[in-house]
Amino acid sequence: MAGLGVFYLIVTSASFVGARSIGEQDWPLRADQVGYYIYLPAILTDEGLSFEGMGGPRWERMMDRGFAGFYGRGEETGRLVNGFTPGVAVLQAPLFLTAHVVAAASGAETDGFSAPYRLVAALGGSLYATLGLLFVFLALCLHFPRRVAGSVVLLLGLGTNLLYYATLEPVMTHAYSFFTFSLLLWATLAWERSPSVGRAVLAGAALGLTVIIRPTNGVVALVPAAYLGARHLWDGVPADRGRLLRHLLIAAGMAGIFSLPLFSYWKYATGEWITNPFGGGGTFYLDEPNFTGVLWSYRKGWFVYTPLMLSAIPGLFLLRRYVPRMTVPLVACAVAIIYIAASYWAWWFGGSFGLRAFVELSSPLSLALAAFVAWGSEETRRRRIINTVFAVLIGLNLFQTYQYVRGYIHWDGMTRETYWAVFLRPTIPPDEFEDIRQGWDLELPRLPVSMQP
Numbered sequence: 078m079a080g081l082g083v084f085y086l087i088v089t090s091a092s093f094v095g096a097r098s099i100g101e102q103d104w105p106l107r108a109d110q111v112g113y114y115i116y117l118p119a120i121l122t123d124e125g126l127s128f129e130g131m132g133g134p135r136w137e138r139m140m141d142r143g144f145a146g147f148y149g150r151g152e153e154t155g156r157l158v159n160g161f162t163p164g165v166a167v168l169q170a171p172l173f174l175t176a177h178v179v180a181a182a183s184g185a186e187t188d189g190f191s192a193p194y195r196l197v198a199a200l201g202g203s204l205y206a207t208l209g210l211l212f213v214f215l216a217l218c219l220h221f222p223r224r225v226a227g228s229v230v231l232l233l234g235l236g237t238n239l240l241y242y243a244t245l246e247p248v249m250t251h252a253y254s255f256f257t258f259s260l261l262l263w264a265t266l267a268w269e270r271s272p273s274v275g276r277a278v279l280a281g282a283a284l285g286l287t288v289i290i291r292p293t294n295g296v297v298a299l300v301p302a303a304y305l306g307a308r309h310l311w312d313g314v315p316a317d318r319g320r321l322l323r324h325l326l327i328a329a330g331m332a333g334i335f336s337l338p339l340f341s342y343w344k345y346a347t348g349e350w351i352t353n354p355f356g357g358g359g360t361f362y363l364d365e366p367n368f369t370g371v372l373w374s375y376r377k378g379w380f381v382y383t384p385l386m387l388s389a390i391p392g393l394f395l396l397r398r399y400v401p402r403m404t405v406p407l408v409a410c411a412v413a414i415i416y417i418a419a420s421y422w423a424w425w426f427g428g429s430f431g432l433r434a435f436v437e438l439s440s441p442l443s444l445a446l447a448a449f450v451a452w453g454s455e456e457t458r459r460r461r462i463i464n465t466v467f468a469v470l471i472g473l474n475l476f477q478t479y480q481y482v483r484g485y486i487h488w489d490g491m492t493r494e495t496y497w498a499v500f501l502r503p504t505i506p507p508d509e510f511e512d513i514r515q516g517w518d519l520e521l522p523r524l525p526v527s528m529q530p
Contacts, residue, residue, distance in 0.1 A: 081234045082207035088244040089203045093196050105199045106190065108428075110248035112161030114198055116342075117173045118189025126345060128157045153348030160354040163338050164290030168205060168253050172197045202247020205256040210234055212259035213443045219266045220400050221447045225454065229447045236385040236471040237439050238431045241478050250290050251436035257287040258297055258440035265301040266400075269308060272320060274327060281328035285335025292339070296413040300441050301328075303406035366419035367522075371432055375496045376489070376522060377424075382431030382477065383439075385470040392445030395452050400444055407441055414438050425522050428488035430481045476501065485510070490517035 096104035106114055119126055128147065147157045166173075176197035177187060185191040210230045217226035233239055242251040264280035280301060288295045302325075309321045343352050372379050380387055396404045418424060418434040426434050453463035480486045485499040495516045499505060505513070 081210060081231065082203070085203035085207055085234075085240075085243050086200060088240075089199050089247055090196075092245055093199050097192075103190075104195070105202075105246065105248050106195055109161065110246065112159060113163075113165035113250060114169065114248050115159065115161075116163045116166035117169060118194070121187070121189050126342065128159065151347035151349075154346060156346050158346045158354050159342075162250075162289055162291065163342055164286060164288075165248060165250055165253050167289060167338055168256075168286065169198060169201050169248075172201050172204075199247045202243045202249075202252040206234075206239055206243030206252040209252070209256035209259040209440060212256070212263040213440055216259070216263040216266050217443060217447050219270055220444075221451055225447050225451045228450050229443050232385060232446060232450075232467060232471070233439050233443060236467065236474045237383050237436065238433065238474070238478070239436050239439065240474065241430045241481070242433060242436055245478075245482065249433070251433055254287060254290050254294055254437035255440055257283045257290065258294075258437045261287065261297060261301065262441055262443075265304060268324070269305060272324060274324065277324035277327045278331050281331025282335050284328070285332040285337075288332070288336040289339035293417050294414070294437065296417070297410055297437075297441065298332075299410045299413060300406045303409060304403055307402040307405070360422045361417070361420045362422060363416075363420045366416055367424045368415070368419045370424050370522065371415060371419045371435075374425075374522075375491050375493045376518070377426070377429065377432045377491075379432040379435050381496075383435070383474070385467070385474065386435075386439060386442065386446075388449045388467075389442040389445040392442075392447070392449035392452075395448040396445055399448050399451060403444060407445060410441055411438060425489065430478065430486070430488070476503075479503075487517050490519045492516055492518050 093104065096102075115128070116126065119128055122129075147159060149158060150156055151158055173189070173194065176193040177189075179185075179197075180187045180191055180193040183193065185193050188194075210233060213233065214226045214230050217229055239252065239255055242249055243255075261280055261283035264276050264283060268276040268280065284295070284298055284301075287297055305321060305325070309317045340350050343354065344350050347354070370376065370378070373381060375381060393404050393408060396407070414435070415438075418426070418432070426432065450463070452459075454460050477486060480499060480502075481488070485502070485505060487495070495513055498513045498516070
């Protein structure tokens, strides 16, 4: 665990130094990452979260680098509306304060964008991803041997695109959501083992933070609600039911408190407690989900770019041996998250390595992975085969992460032909790569019928 965390920090630090060496002075605060972070430097201006005080050459450069987070002004308030939620900024706040002290002591600009702030912002992704992996480990140890829990942590940390979003786009939401999902998972299983008000408080806080990072991820509440309901409302004695209901109310209250930053900001910016800050750009077409696209397409398919997660499917069938009554909650949560992503008008989620909306889903599904790993460990030959496959899949993820950084895997336009044209190739001659580039599909993917001309 410690070694994986150090590895994440080294990759992030190397990326920061590398970006500066090639003139990428604003890394990692580019495009969407600026939108999630901008709440923090805004508080250093006189106008605060109105964002009217943002300006200067550094801000203009970042605007030129693709940040388009302000989706007009609130009709009632006239204020600029940041379409990106404040959850990342809330979790980054202690780090931001540290960077502010360092910047002031070192003589760097105290504008929220100078080198100390950007370095600390980048390291935040590694930190929260590592904490998320720690809580996954602790959760799994409640039902599986430590060896199995450690193996699953290694699989998630190196075999999925969590690695990329913890280190190379570390101010996106996904490392932070992975942390809150993992904290909720641990609090749920720990409460079931030994109920306490403290664990109910932590579960509620994790859920509230999940909502303010990415509101649609609030469906992860299905896991504790369905699991604890099945274990106690139906199987428990009356005294257990009463305690469960009291603790659920405490958790719900904490979730409400921790979700206040999002709803308060929406009220401040738009005059409405609940709003769609993206307007038409945040539309969901719930009657036209593109399941094929999000799961199997060469553009962004989850199982194409993170094939390791296929092993969670048989794991779901094996899980009842180790964590009774957890299979249905996990399936419900996974189906809900996949359905929401598949129904989004931009189901490919813009520029990304793989289907980034599913990074955090790997946290609850770690239970299914653990069940598969535990089953595989029961027989020597089976264990060797499974370990060999996992080693290959980790290697594939590491290599394709490298390819994505090099630009061989396009951020939005991969096709079957271009995927296999670059598959397992560390370098491609410029002339040949130019020919491959011609095969990228740079048109928008299939839109819902209701959006087509």
